[in-house]
Amino acid sequence: xxxxxFLVNVFGSxxxxxxxxxxxxxxxxxxxxxxxxxxxxxxxxxxxxESPVSSLSRVWLRAWPWxxxxxxxxxxxxxxxxxxxxxxxxxxxxxxxxxxxxxxVLCMDWCKDKRRIxxxxxxxxxxxxxSFTTNKEHAVTMPCTWVMACAYAPSGxxxxxxxxxxxxxxxxxxxxxxxxxxxxxxxxxxxxxxLSACSFTNSDMQILTASGDGTCALWDVESGQLLQSxxxxxxxxxxxxxxxxxxxxxxxxxGCDKKSMVWDMRSGQCVQAFETHESDVNSVRYYPSGDAFxxxxxxxxxxxxxxxxxxxxxxxxxESIIFGASSVDFSLSGRLLFAGYNDYTINVxxxxxxxxxxxxxxxxxxxxxxxxxxxxxxxxxxxxDHTLRGTAWKGALGNGHRSTxxxxxxxxxxxxxxxxxxxxxxxxxxxxxxxxIPYLSPTDPFLPLHRKVKLYVGEAEHIFSA
Amino acid sequence: xxRVVVRMQDPDQGVKMxxxxxxxxxxxxxxxxxxxxxxxxxxxxxxxxxxxxxxxxLVRHGxxxxxxxxRSPGLQLDETLYRFQEHYDQLHxxxxxxxxLVVMQAREQLRAAKxxxxxxxxxxxxxxxxxxxxxRPPPGVPSVLEQGPERGSCMxxxxxxxxxxxKALGRIRVKSSVCLEAYLKFSSQHGPHDPIMSGCLPxxxxxxxxxxxxxxxxxxxxxxxxxxxxxxxxSFRELLEDPVGRAHxxxxxxKEFSAENLSFWEACEELRHGGQAQIPTLVDSVYQxxxxxxxxxxxxxxxxxxxxxxxxxxxxxRYVLDEAQLHIYMLMKKGVREQCTHRGLQAPLSMSRxxxxxxxxxxxxxxxxxxxxxxxxxxxxxxx
Numbered sequence: 001x002x003x004x005x006f007l008v009n010v011f012g013s014x015x016x017x018x019x020x021x022x023x024x025x026x027x028x029x030x031x032x033x034x035x036x037x038x039x040x041x042x043x044x045x046x047x048x049x050e051s052p053v054s055s056l057s058r059v060w061l062r063a064w065p066w067x068x069x070x071x072x073x074x075x076x077x078x079x080x081x082x083x084x085x086x087x088x089x090x091x092x093x094x095x096x097x098x099x100x101x102x103x104x105v106l107c108m109d110w111c112k113d114k115r116r117i118x119x120x121x122x123x124x125x126x127x128x129x130x131s132f133t134t135n136k137e138h139a140v141t142m143p144c145t146w147v148m149a150c151a152y153a154p155s156g157x158x159x160x161x162x163x164x165x166x167x168x169x170x171x172x173x174x175x176x177x178x179x180x181x182x183x184x185x186x187x188x189x190x191x192x193x194x195l196s197a198c199s200f201t202n203s204d205m206q207i208l209t210a211s212g213d214g215t216c217a218l219w220d221v222e223s224g225q226l227l228q229s230x231x232x233x234x235x236x237x238x239x240x241x242x243x244x245x246x247x248x249x250x251x252x253x254x255g256c257d258k259k260s261m262v263w264d265m266r267s268g269q270c271v272q273a274f275e276t277h278e279s280d281v282n283s284v285r286y287y288p289s290g291d292a293f294x295x296x297x298x299x300x301x302x303x304x305x306x307x308x309x310x311x312x313x314x315x316x317x318x319e320s321i322i323f324g325a326s327s328v329d330f331s332l333s334g335r336l337l338f339a340g341y342n343d344y345t346i347n348v349x350x351x352x353x354x355x356x357x358x359x360x361x362x363x364x365x366x367x368x369x370x371x372x373x374x375x376x377x378x379x380x381x382x383x384x385d386h387t388l389r390g391t392a393w394k395g396a397l398g399n400g401h402r403s404t405x406x407x408x409x410x411x412x413x414x415x416x417x418x419x420x421x422x423x424x425x426x427x428x429x430x431x432x433x434x435x436x437i438p439y440l441s442p443t444d445p446f447l448p449l450h451r452k453v454k455l456y457v458g459e460a461e462h463i464f465s466a
Numbered sequence: 467x468x469r470v471v472v473r474m475q476d477p478d479q480g481v482k483m484x485x486x487x488x489x490x491x492x493x494x495x496x497x498x499x500x501x502x503x504x505x506x507x508x509x510x511x512x513x514x515x516x517x518x519x520x521x522x523x524l525v526r527h528g529x530x531x532x533x534x535x536x537r538s539p540g541l542q543l544d545e546t547l548y549r550f551q552e553h554y555d556q557l558h559x560x561x562x563x564x565x566x567l568v569v570m571q572a573r574e575q576l577r578a579a580k581x582x583x584x585x586x587x588x589x590x591x592x593x594x595x596x597x598x599x600x601x602r603p604p605p606g607v608p609s610v611l612e613q614g615p616e617r618g619s620c621m622x623x624x625x626x627x628x629x630x631x632x633k634a635l636g637r638i639r640v641k642s643s644v645c646l647e648a649y650l651k652f653s654s655q656h657g658p659h660d661p662i663m664s665g666c667l668p669x670x671x672x673x674x675x676x677x678x679x680x681x682x683x684x685x686x687x688x689x690x691x692x693x694x695x696x697x698x699x700x701s702f703r704e705l706l707e708d709p710v711g712r713a714h715x716x717x718x719x720x721k722e723f724s725a726e727n728l729s730f731w732e733a734c735e736e737l738r739h740g741g742q743a744q745i746p747t748l749v750d751s752v753y754q755x756x757x758x759x760x761x762x763x764x765x766x767x768x769x770x771x772x773x774x775x776x777x778x779x780x781x782x783x784r785y786v787l788d789e790a791q792l793h794i795y796m797l798m799k800k801g802v803r804e805q806c807t808h809r810g811l812q813a814p815l816s817m818s819r820x821x822x823x824x825x826x827x828x829x830x831x832x833x834x835x836x837x838x839x840x841x842x843x844x845x846x847x848x849x850x
Contacts, residue, residue, distance in 0.1 A: 083650070084650065095672040095673060096672070113680075114680060115671075115677075115680070132671065132672075132675075132677065146614070146615055148614075148615075164615065193618075194615060201739060202735070202738075202739045203739035203740065205739060205740050205741045206739060212615075212617070212618060214618070220741060220742040221741070222741040222742065222743060223741070223742050223743060225742055227742070227784075232626060234620050234626075235617070235618045235619060235620040236617050236618045238617075245703075246702070246703045246795070247792065256617050256618060256619070256620060257620040258620070266785050266788075270630065272634070272637075273630050273634075280617065287649070287652075288652070288656065289648070289649075289652045291645065291648060291649075292645070292649070306642060306645045308639070308640040308644075308645050309639055309640050309641065309642040309644075309645045310634065310637055310639045311639075311642065313642055313645065313646065318510070318512075319509075319510050320506070320510035320511075320512045320516065320517075320520065322520075323523075331660055331662050331663075332656065332659065332660040332661065332662070333652070333653050333655075333656035333657050333659065333660035333662075333663055334649065334652060334653050334656065335653045335657065335660065335662075335663060336662060343519070343520070343523055344519070344523075345516075345519065351649070351653075352646075352649060352650065352653060359513075359516055361515065361519060364608075365608055375661070375680075375683065376659075376660050376661045376662065377661045377666060377670050377671060377672060377679070378670075378672045384608070385608070390672060392670055392672035392673055393661075393662055393670075
């Protein structure tokens with residue numbers, strides 16, 4: 001098996017460019033060659049995909065033709081892909097639709113109690129919902145528009161938000177009707193450009209922010225003091241995520257300079273940097289074990305970077321996906337990666353196989369934010385169509401029997417609904433629990449945006465029964 | 467997007483173009499919606515629904531326009547005719563500097579247009595309408611050209627890149643195959659705990675509107691479920707992160723007369739994540755309680771770490787106790803690993819109760835007991 005991460009100590013002439021360089025062993029069509037590092041990079045998209053793959057997996061790939069178009073599998077993930085059981089087909093449905101924002105929803109975050117969420121929108125409104133009952137619990141109007149960052153405190157007693165006002169403000173949540181939340185607002189962070197992301201660290205007392213001025217910063221909430229600042233990005237920082245590690249001291253940030261950088265919170269130094277994306281990195285999220293992170297970017301790909309191997313280990317892309325990924329998140333076990341795209345869809349990727357499992361329609365404008373709930377039972381996506389949708393799945397997904405069923409040559413449907421859906425006229429949006437997905441049918445004109453509160457619950461079925 | 471459209475227009479591999487009949491006029495170089503969808507499905511190996519969605523997006527952005535009224539931004543599957551058009555945006559940029567020439571040409575064209583064939587006129591009219599639909603959408607309709615706030619451009623920082631690369635060369639890397647094994651192991655270990663992969667008992671609250679699942683897994687529930695207890699065995703961090711697990715662990719340590727370790731660790735965590743103003747007092751109290759010679763709950767740290775910590779205490783800051791905390795953490799972790807084994811004890815008394823619960827579809831709660839430390843040092847065991 002080819003491994004490119006050892007620091008080489010073999011020098012010689014490269015088999016491709018014939019220059020005297022440090023060489024790495026490379027397998028091409030079962031033949032071992034020695035390439036210099038530049039040639040390895042050039043060869044990797046094309047040649048290395050043909051590296052030794054067991055005959056069994058070749059058969060499997062042929063029977064499932066569209067898998068081959070899921071290109072861009074960097075070799076490492078290919079190595080384990082064969083040994084992993086295929087996931088069965090599943091259909092996810094929207095369970096809750098939260099309407100109430102008057103403009104594009106830009107950001108959302110879950111509370112640790114697994115049901116409350118805070119969301120922010122372009123018109124300056126920040127709303128705290130109990131998404132289980134779809135009630136709005138608190139609402140704050142910020143003095144600025146484009147509130148691009150919001151976060152829930154770990155204790156559930158406060159929220160933080162910020163945007164074009166270059167500040168991050170913390171609002172303690174109170175149920176007292178007489179107090180207005182705006183009165184108790186605490187202005188914590190001060191940047192020189194818009195705030196793109198914020199997150200509380202392990203407690204209510206510290207907040208980590210990322211800004212359009214190219215820096216991230218750690219602040220003390222009580223005093224508003226800057227504890228540490230992180231410089232290194234060459235352009236706007238768009239996203240950040242804290243590491244779920246034992247010592248809990250690092251975080252990763254992604255920016256418009258196409259880089260994702262891992263920082264040490266204590267020293268302020270950049271520990272690792274990854275620059276393989278071809279466009280702005282819109283979203284980063286750690287793998288649940290903390291050893292890797294995924295990033296979604298405007299180049300329409302999501303990539304998985306491993307921290308210990310210090311390299312990119314998988315690319316999740318498809319030729320038919322041409323719009324950027326705005327937001328990514330992992331499922332609880334890390335087997336699935338949910339990514340929301342600017343083409344109004346959400347794609348679900350199998351992390352270990354590198355293949356797409358499902359595509360979800362439903363939003364009427366680009367998906368701007370996506371987070372899986374803390375216990376993994378559902379995920380919530382916010383979009384520029386002014387709504388947030390909570391989606392959940394029924395039954396169990398992992399089942400080895402499904403892969404054999406697929407080998408028989410069936411073409412499973414990756415998407416919602418059944419074939420009959422297209423021959424119908426406009427699917428009835430307000431009813432029918434069995435087809436709960438509002439899909440832009442061929443006969444739909446542009447729909448005016450409805451403001452009524454709509455709650456629809458659907459049933460998820462298995463295409464293949466267990 | 468341009469890439470996709472260009473491919474579509476490729477005479478050999480693109481979408482089939484034909485001359486279409488519209489009432490009595492014949493319009494060359496047009497395609498039907500169904501052709502477009504079919505081509506997308508074939509080329510990108512996607513499903514029909516996705517191809518349709520992509521086609522609709524193409525229309526909305528103005529790359530395809532319909533050759534008939536009413537101008538709806540959907541992609542008709544039947545006989546509507548479409549044509550590809552240049553994105554007028556770029557066109558404007560290209561011809562901006564020759565505006566006078568353009569105006570003159572427009573005047574000429576207007577004169578010539580009167581003499582044009584009906585087919586051409588119809589096509590041009592449709593083209594124009596689509597352009598305006600995209601660039602000046604009617605009120606209430608979201609504009610496809612809208613982007614978020616402007617983002618800054620990239621300034622290459624060569625010096626920092628060099629620094630980063632030099633640091634990278636010096637790092638110790640792990641084989642990627644080893645890392646991937648780790649993912650496999652993690653996923654398979656946590657698979658049963660993931661509601662997507664294995665469902666949740668009794669039911670997913672989002673589907674059945676029944677929040678029993680959350681009640682059963684509340685942070686401080688008296689009887690944790692079996693799954694939850696299993697998770698404590700995965701890693702020490704899981705045990706400490708779960709409040710119930712931590713409480714059990716504390717009880718265990720009390721019996722071992724080493725509870726001060728966990729208390730010290732908790733105090734250090736509070737210091738690290740607490741407010742800036744409380745640091746001096748916190749540090750002081752930690753010192754008095756845990757580190758001072760002859761303190762009431764003195765923790766056993768090795769002499770080197772102790773020296774360094776005491777040195778650092780002269781100028782207390784947030785991370786002054788980090789070393790000591792790490793030492794104690796590793797100590798506890800090692801101790802737990804040595805002693806912790808999860809074994810299911812089939813107590814006949816509790817069997818009937820768990821059977822009863824299983825038939826109701828609820829997972830049986832598990833009781834975790836840490837047996838008193840005997841010579842063999844058996845750790846916490848699970849009672850189903």
